[in-house]
Amino acid sequence: LATLREAASTSGKFIGTAVADHRLSDATYSGIAAREFSSVTAENVMKWESIQPQRGSFNWAGPDRLMQFAQANDQQVYGHTLVWHSQMPGWLANGNFGATEMNQIMNTHISTVMGRYQGQINRWDVVNEAFNEDGTLRNSKWLQVLGRDYIANAFRAARAADPDAKLFINDYNTDGINAKSTGLYNLVRDLRAQGVPIDGVGFQSHLILDQLPSDYQANLQRFADLGVEVVVTELDIRMQMPSDAAKLERQSQQFARVVQACLNVSRCSGVTVWGFSDRDSWVPGTFPGEGAALPYDDNYQPKPAYNGILTAFGGD
Ligand code: G3I
Numbered sequence: 001l002a003t004l005r006e007a008a009s010t011s012g013k014f015i016g017t018a019v020a021d022h023r024l025s026d027a028t029y030s031g032i033a034a035r036e037f038s039s040v041t042a043e044n045v046m047k048w049e050s051i052q053p054q055r056g057s058f059n060w061a062g063p064d065r066l067m068q069f070a071q072a073n074d075q076q077v078y079g080h081t082l083v084w085h086s087q088m089p090g091w092l093a094n095g096n097f098g099a100t101e102m103n104q105i106m107n108t109h110i111s112t113v114m115g116r117y118q119g120q121i122n123r124w125d126v127v128n129e130a131f132n133e134d135g136t137l138r139n140s141k142w143l144q145v146l147g148r149d150y151i152a153n154a155f156r157a158a159r160a161a162d163p164d165a166k167l168f169i170n171d172y173n174t175d176g177i178n179a180k181s182t183g184l185y186n187l188v189r190d191l192r193a194q195g196v197p198i199d200g201v202g203f204q205s206h207l208i209l210d211q212l213p214s215d216y217q218a219n220l221q222r223f224a225d226l227g228v229e230v231v232v233t234e235l236d237i238r239m240q241m242p243s244d245a246a247k248l249e250r251q252s253q254q255f256a257r258v259v260q261a262c263l264n265v266s267r268c269s270g271v272t273v274w275g276f277s278d279r280d281s282w283v284p285g286t287f288p289g290e291g292a293a294l295p296y297d298d299n300y301q302p303k304p305a306y307n308g309i310l311t312a313f314g315g316d
Pocket of ligand 1: 047204234282
């Protein structure tokens with residue numbers, strides 16, 4: 001069990017990574033992505049801004065590259081993401097649309113994007129980051145124009161577009177039991193009760209060193225008990241720079257605890273890290289002074305966190 005994907009497969013779980021399209025041409029990068037991971041998520045190229053930059057004009061080059069990479073390497077694909085307040089193209093963010101037109105725009109995007117990859121994408125983030133920190137719905141353009149039914153309608157459109165894909169709602173800061181995750185929990189419970197086709201919940205898990213919620217596993221379990229699948233979708237554990245041996249060791253233990261939580265929750269199907277190398281991570285650009293959040297260092301050498309993930313999955 002020398003690789004993450006071999007080790008994870010013994011428990012029937014996937015281990016995934018986000019893939020940066022512009023790094024795929026680097027042989028070191030693509031070699032690790034292929035060898036170590038059994039699932040890939042597009043870090044950016046399946047977002048609305050990238051895939052439908054002008055109304056009715058779709059950009060398939062990046063998504064197609066990822067699909068080919070996944071097929072060549074026998075990997076699952078996790079689709080990210082269809083309906084989100086962020087990374088909207090200008091025509092959508094600034095357009096003055098009424099509810100009928102906005103609903104058409106949403107349905108066309110979902111049916112076109114999911115339709116192109118029908119049967120090839122195992123799971124889709126249909127709705128991303130719909131919540132405020134206090135557990136109320138985020139006041140996005142989707143909510144403003146369409147009202148809270150936009151969520152149920154997005155899932156219905158997604159089921160029609162690809163009946164084989166499992167449909168997820170995904171969010172951050174929902175990793176422990178708190179107001180935001182409870183808002184999400186109540187929504188998922190209500191949607192299921194209404195027969196809305198929602199199959200899973202993604203927990204982004206952009207974590208901070210030494211702040212892994214103690215009820216992380218209990219939170220996954222309460223969602224699983226609603227009958228939905230759960231996935232750790234965007235895991236990283238950032239720290240104040242510079243890193244040192246003690247911090248990297250604690251980070252390794254905390255990666256292992258997240259993996260162990262997924263192993264302990266039978267409806268948890270896998271864990272995806274948000275990139276694998278510190279060199280390519282979004283963290284330093286967004287949180288100045290923080291970094292070292294991933295299992296490989298800037299030179300694509302495995303860190304203690306790599307071994308933490310591997311051994312948690314039963315590898316050595
Ligand atoms: O594509 C342009 C490129 O043409 C240009 O040269 C370059 C210069 O800045 O920018 C490129 O776009 C950037 C893109 O990443 C691709 O590198 C955007 O400015 C930048 O905002 C974008 O950041 C991404 C961010 O989402 C916003 O969409 C990060 O890479 C990505 O890791 C991050 O991922 C999100 C998840 O989708 C949702 N959950 C949170 C997570 C972290 O923020």
